[in-house]
Amino acid sequence: MTGQKSEYKNEEKVPKGEIPVYKLKKIEKAKKDELKWIWFGHSSSLLQIDGKNVLMDPVFSNYSSPVPFIGPKRFSKLPIDIENMPSIDVLAISHDHYDHLDSQTIKQIDEKVKEYCVPLGVEKHLLRWGVNEKKIHVMNWWDEVKVDGLTITSTPGRHFTGRVPWRNNTTLWSGYVFKNDKYTTYFTGDTGYGNHFEEVYEKFGAIDLLMIEDGQYDRAWSNIHMLPKDGIQAMKDLHAKWTVPVHWGAFCICNHAWDDPIKQITTRSQKENLNVATPKIGEIVDYSKIETYQEHWWENVE
Template identity: 40%
Template sequence: MLETLLVLVGLSVMGIALFMNLSPQFGGKATETQLQEFGKSRNYKEGKFINLGNVKLEMSGGDMLKAIGGMFKSIPNTTPKQPVSIQKIDSVDIADYNSATRFIWFGHSAFLVQVNGKNILIDPMLGDVPAPHPWLGGKRFSREIPIAIEKLPKIDAVLISHDHYDHLDYGSIEKIKNKVGHFYTPLGLGNHLMKWGIPKERITELDWWQNAELDDLTFTSTPAQHFSGRRLFDRDKTLWCSWVIQSPTENVFFSGDSGYAPHFKEIGEKFGSFDFAMMECGQYNELWPEVHMFPEQTAQAGLDLNAKKIMPIHWGAFKLAQHTWTDPVERVSKKAKELNIDLITPKIGEAFTVSDTVTQNTDWWEK
């Protein structure tokens, strides 16, 4: 009996090791030359990327077990009682659009931004499960996304904030990579893309405060307070960031994942007023306050940025924490009213522009 158990344990360990070493989902690793280049960054220390002030995710072993155990607890309303209803959008509508800057939310943190005749995807996690294997994560709240990946038209640029599975999805990248003009990422993340067959010349990696231009658009990698990693032992081997998207007429901010910190105010001071800010609001827990904001902090961060309008993101698609699935939008809506911040809450798949006011759908999640 003991020998059989040992054999089973050995086979399981071997299977996990093979999966982690042979499966492409885990991405690539930096070369020695790249590591030397990373060393020139102010955000790289002792072989890892760091946050401003060297803020770290402070979780003890007990906290980790508590967090893992919490994911298996039966907590009411952490997922919708029925699939979330979304709004579909036609591929022709996307391909033919050439008007005011338009946004389409895919749920969680994934967006299609149409600006100045260009299509930009942000954190395109368009798959069903935010994990390296379907057995390792919960399914998307909706049965489908606003448009099938295969029906997306040419994508001029993809912006990625960091390499966690709910933001960088191997399956999604595989399906879109041949229709994407260029990928923009924080330092080190390009290795994952190259591992997945994307040529180096179609990838631009940026440190915080560095920018890249695409015709009349400027993409700037700005700070976030978070962490990175796709394997068991690659914590903080790639950088994470937020993004500023500037056109000749608009300033747009995308928070990526971040705890609340002074960098929001610094970004606001450097870039002036933002016309629109997509702000992380979901998957928070008292066990990890350093790396994810609570909804009240999301509203305050919008104020720090001097954003004219904010939209809560990082919710509405997956269960990655123990709060109810509507808690983020309910709490941030309340706080935004207190702070007199213009908040928009479009339905997943609803196309909207910055000037639209009809996106104040304060009850679609209740329906």
């Protein structure tokens, strides 16, 4: 990504054993006053807030690449078949890299999606894949979209975009704040550390649930992907009440061990008295009892 050599060598980048996954036949709609979250691996997850289903960066394909059967292969199973997914009130895309925006997934799930939120320029991909432009909200940083009682705000970050090497940064990248009258949640998207976390806190206050990028990092790439120590500082900047780490557990696009992100964030957060939940893929996290989702399940993966 930067031309610099990686600091990691001979790491177990893909687990030899099978990652535990909760299999879901269907996903029930949450109540308006509930907050629930389901992780599908990597940065794909479903947030249930204000009675809405908000799907983020869904990649349900087996490969994260422009060509099927080539490139980073999924090493964990999906918890649910795409045809069994519920109706999606909002599908939010953080940026157009292949591990966050997958054409086959969009084409397969589009009929279930009511509205999309995407950064500037990303709408061109969706339109090319047959998505109705009336369903798409194109957002610059700090733009807002309201869906009934839910407010969605695009937030800045430090990253880059592009789906081919000769066309970088022709689209924008972003994170998202999803807020109603009871909860404030924040998905960072891919980002290096910066003062944008303090800006988010100044605008929205303490974050109830932080979905933080944690994985696919290297010191050589720290301007575009946070290192573990950066993630801890971001949690502090945001006054995060609870954090769930994403951007790991499905695809290897790095040189560190597959479980280094979760080991680092749990160890470091414990020292700093920060709350981190560690649900398995497919586990339905009920925010009202989020403190019960702290099993170190990765330690049992051989």
